[in-house]
Structures are given as C-alpha cells and as structure tokens.
Amino acid sequence: xxxxxxxxxxxxxxxxxxxxxxxxxxxxxxxxxxxxxxxxxxxxxxxxxxxxxxxxxxxxxxxxxxxxxxxxxxxxxxxxxxxxxxxxxxxxxxxxxxxxxxxxxxxxxxxxxxxxxxxxxxxxxxxxxxxxxxxxxxxxxxxxxxxxxxxxxxxxxxxxxxxxxxxxxxxxxxxxxxx
Amino acid sequence: xxxxxxxxxxxxxxxxxxxxxxxxxxxxxxxxxxxxxxxxxxxxxxxxxxxxxxxxxxxxxxxxxxxxxxxxxxxxxxxxxxxxxxxxxxxxxxxxxxxxxxxxxxxxxxxxxxxxxxxxxxxxxxxxxxxxxxxxxxxxxxxxxxxxxxxxxxxxxxxx
Numbered sequence: 001x002x003x004x005x006x007x008x009x010x011x012x013x014x015x016x017x018x019x020x021x022x023x024x025x026x027x028x029x030x031x032x033x034x035x036x037x038x039x040x041x042x043x044x045x046x047x048x049x050x051x052x053x054x055x056x057x058x059x060x061x062x063x064x065x066x067x068x069x070x071x072x073x074x075x076x077x078x079x080x081x082x083x084x085x086x087x088x089x090x091x092x093x094x095x096x097x098x099x100x101x102x103x104x105x106x107x108x109x110x111x112x113x114x115x116x117x118x119x120x121x122x123x124x125x126x127x128x129x130x131x132x133x134x135x136x137x138x139x140x141x142x143x144x145x146x147x148x149x150x151x152x153x154x155x156x157x158x159x160x161x162x163x164x165x166x167x168x169x170x171x172x173x174x175x176x177x178x179x
Numbered sequence: 180x181x182x183x184x185x186x187x188x189x190x191x192x193x194x195x196x197x198x199x200x201x202x203x204x205x206x207x208x209x210x211x212x213x214x215x216x217x218x219x220x221x222x223x224x225x226x227x228x229x230x231x232x233x234x235x236x237x238x239x240x241x242x243x244x245x246x247x248x249x250x251x252x253x254x255x256x257x258x259x260x261x262x263x264x265x266x267x268x269x270x271x272x273x274x275x276x277x278x279x280x281x282x283x284x285x286x287x288x289x290x291x292x293x294x295x296x297x298x299x300x301x302x303x304x305x306x307x308x309x310x311x312x313x314x315x316x317x318x319x320x321x322x323x324x325x326x327x328x329x330x331x332x333x334x335x336x337x338x339x
Contacts, residue, residue, distance in 0.1 A: 016233030019338045036338050038231040040331075112337055167338040 003127060006115045013113035019167070020046075020073060020153070022136075023106040026085040027092055034108075034169045035086045037075055037153070046073045046109065046155070069157065076139065076150030090151060094138050103135040107153055108164070108173065116163050125163040130173055131155045184239060184290055188328070189217060191288035192243075195277045197270065208244065210312060210319055216244035220325070233336035236297065239328040245271045249311065249318040264320065271306040271322045278326060290330060297329040 007013055020037045038044055048069040055063050080087055093101050107130075114127035135154040142148065164171040185205070193199050201213040208216045220240040228236040247267035254262050278301050281287070287296035302325040309323035333339070 014233070015229075015231050016335075016337045019232075021338070036232055039234070040236075041231050042228065044231050110338070169338075 002116065003114050004116070006113050006126070017112040019108075019110040019112060020044075021108040021110065021169070022086055022153070023108070024086060024089055027089055032106075033085060034171070035084065036169070037073075037086070039081055039084065040079050041075045041077060044073055044075050046071050071155040071157065072152050073155070074139070074150060074152040077143070077148045078150045079143070080147045080149055087149065090136065090138055090149070094141070094149075102137060103133065105134045105136060105153075107131045107134045107155060110164055110167070112167060125165065126167065128162055128164045128173060130160045130162065130175075132158045132160075185219065187288045187290055188239065188241065192217070195274060197273050197277065210246055210315055210321075212246060212248050212317065212319070214246045216242075216246075218242040218244065232338065234331050234333045235335065237330055237332050239330065241326055243274070243324050243326055244309065245274065245306065245322045245324075246319050247271060247322065249313070249320045251318070267320065268306065268322070271324075275301045275304070275306060275324055287330075288328065293332065293334040295331040295333065297331060299326065299328045301326050 006017075021034050022037055023032050023034045025032050048071045050069050051067045053065050053067055057063070078087075080091075092098070109129045109131070110126055111128070112126045116125045116127060133156040135156075137152050137154065139150045139152055140148075160173075160175050162173055162175040164173055189203065189205065193203065198215055201215050202209060202211070203215045203217060205217050206219060218241060220242055222238050222240050226238065230236070247270065248263075249267075250263035252263065278299060282299050285296070287299055290296075306322035306324050309321040312319045312321065
C-alpha cells in the first residue's frame with residue numbers, strides 16, 4: 001500500500017488523527033464491539049520500547065540494530081465514565097483478578113493523517129494497523145475528585161496493515177492486498 | 180460562542196421558580212425590585228482542556244445579578260425579628276441553592292447532542308453584595324453570583 005498524507009503541505013497532524021480502537025466482547029454479549037480509547041485522556045503515546053544492540057567496528061563506526069519492539073500505550077488519566085463498555089469489561093476482570101482474561105484483544109491504530117495514497121479522504125480510506133492477541137493491564141484505581149482507572153494496552157506486534165473505510169465504530173478493516 | 184447556548188441557558192434558568200417570578204434581563208440592568216440580570220462573561224480559550232480524541236472540556240460562565248430592596252432600619256435584638264435585608268439575602272441564596280440542587284440531580288441545560296454536561300456550580304457559596312444604590316426608591320442592594328457550566332464539547336471529534 002502506498003502511503004500519502006491526509007494533510008496539506010506544512011500542516012501538522014492533530015492528535016485526534018491518531019486513533020486507538022479496541023475490539024472486544026462486552027459483558028453479557030456474544031459478539032464483539034469496537035470502542036475508541038482515550039476518552040478524557042490528555043496525553044497518550046504508543047511507546048515502542050525498542051531493544052537496540054550497538055556494535056562498533058575497528059574503524060570506530062557504530063552499527064545499531066533494533067532487534068525488537070514491545071509497543072504499549074498507556075491511558076492515564078482514564079476516568080470511569082458511564083457508558084464505556086470497555087471500562088465495564090475491564091472492571092469485571094479487575095474485580096475477579098481474572099488475569100488470564102486480559103488478553104486476546106484486537107487493537108486498531110488508525111493513522112487518519114495517512115491515506116492509502118490512491119484515494120482522496122472523501123473516499124474514507126484511512127491507514128490502519130491491526131494488532132491481534134493484544135493484552136491490557138489495569139494499572140490502578142482511585143484518584144482525587146473522580147475515580148480514575150488508568151490502563152495500558154500491550155500490543156502483540158501481530159500486525160496486519162490496511163485501511164478502514166470510516167471513522168465510526170462500525171468501520172470495516174481491509175487488509176493490504178500486496179502483502 | 181453560539182448564541183443559542185445563551186438562549187438555552189436562559190431557558191434553563193427560567194425553570195427556577197424564584198427567577199421566573201421576577202424579571203430577567205439579558206446583558207441589561209433594570210435596577211428595580213425583583214429584577215435579575217444575566218450578564219455574559221468571556222472565558223479564556225487557554226483554559227479549555229483538549230483530549231486526545233478531539234473532544235474539549237469547555238466552560239460557560241455568566242454573572243447573575245439580583246436586585247433586592249434595602250431597609251435602613253437598625254438591627255434589634257428581639258425574639259422572632261429578622262432583619263429585612265437578611266430576608267432578602269436569603270431569597271437570593273435560594274437561587275444559589277437551586278443551582279446546587281440541579282447539580283446534585285444532574286439536571287443541566289441542553290446544549291445539544293454533541294455536548295456532554297460535566298457540572299454546573301456557583302463560584303461562591305453565598306451571594307456577593309455587588310453594590311448599594313441609595314438613590315433609587317426603594318434603595319436597592321445588588322447581589323452578584325458567578326455561575327459556571329462545564330461541558331465536554333464533542334463537535335470536533337473525528338471518530339464517533
């Protein structure tokens with residue numbers, strides 16, 4: 001897939017154009033749903049945590065190899081907000097200490113500032129990375145004025161690149177065909 | 180600021196019996212007994228809090244002025260006697276209490292589908308005596324309270 005910017009020359013990509021969506025099975029349901037992550041979170045980044053091995057040859061030249069990445073994204077604060085099915089799901093695991101049920105999530109990273117290069121944004125083809133078998137950890141619960149339950153998504157790196165057709169929870173992910 | 184928000188806030192305030200029973204003016208001061216003035220206040224945009232999903236926590240602030248008659252009778256230590264000025268202050272306090280009650284039952288003005296109410300509150304627990312006008316007949320006390328409505332604006336979100 002050829003990438004192109006969904007931006008004018010010189011235009012900065014707004015933070016809202018980097019979108020993380022989790023797909024999971026809500027409590028009491030047998031089908032999955034998708035939910036946007038980051039409600040009322042002011043700052044959050046995908047941290048790649050690379051392992052870098054650097055060697056130096058006899059000429060003094062450095063060679064650095066990135067041997068692996070372990071991407072994760074924390075959402076803090078993440079206040080408990082009525083209506084969030086994902087927070088309900090996560091609270092269920094927390095209450096039961098059901099650690100083995102914190103995996104198997106599909107997480108999409110939609111880079112809405114990128115398109116597939118062959119269509120205009122009016123066609124709605126936004127670049128996306130789909131990670132399957134991701135895990136989530138709840139980091140704490142509490143806070144001061146409102147109940148805050150920050151959590152961290154641990155990406156699996158089982159990635160399929162592709163596009164999504166729209167920026168709503170019922171989007172369809174289409175995998176790149178030439179990979 | 181979308182002017183319809185002002186109208187919606189006024190509609191909301193007029194559900195308060197104490198306000199509806201008086202005369203409410205918008206950005207105008209009618210200095211008369213039981214008159215109220217709704218004065219718009221501009222909030223600094225730098226105080227808005229943007230979130231990563233494109234929503235923004237905003238605030239809508241206004242000043243509410245209440246005009247009450249003033250008595251020049253001195254206070255006396257007499258059982259059952261309540262100073263008239265204190266009674267009038269209590270009437271203004273009713274309005275502040277009404278705002279707090281609306282917050283406790285989560286009854287907010289309706290700013291539209293993309294606006295999620297956060298909270299409404301008075302900036303002080305008591306009315307502020309703004310000014311005294313002894314030239315008018317009757318003499319009037321002007322009480323003031325700043326009221327703030329915080330809400331989450333979702334109109335600029337990309338993913339919905």
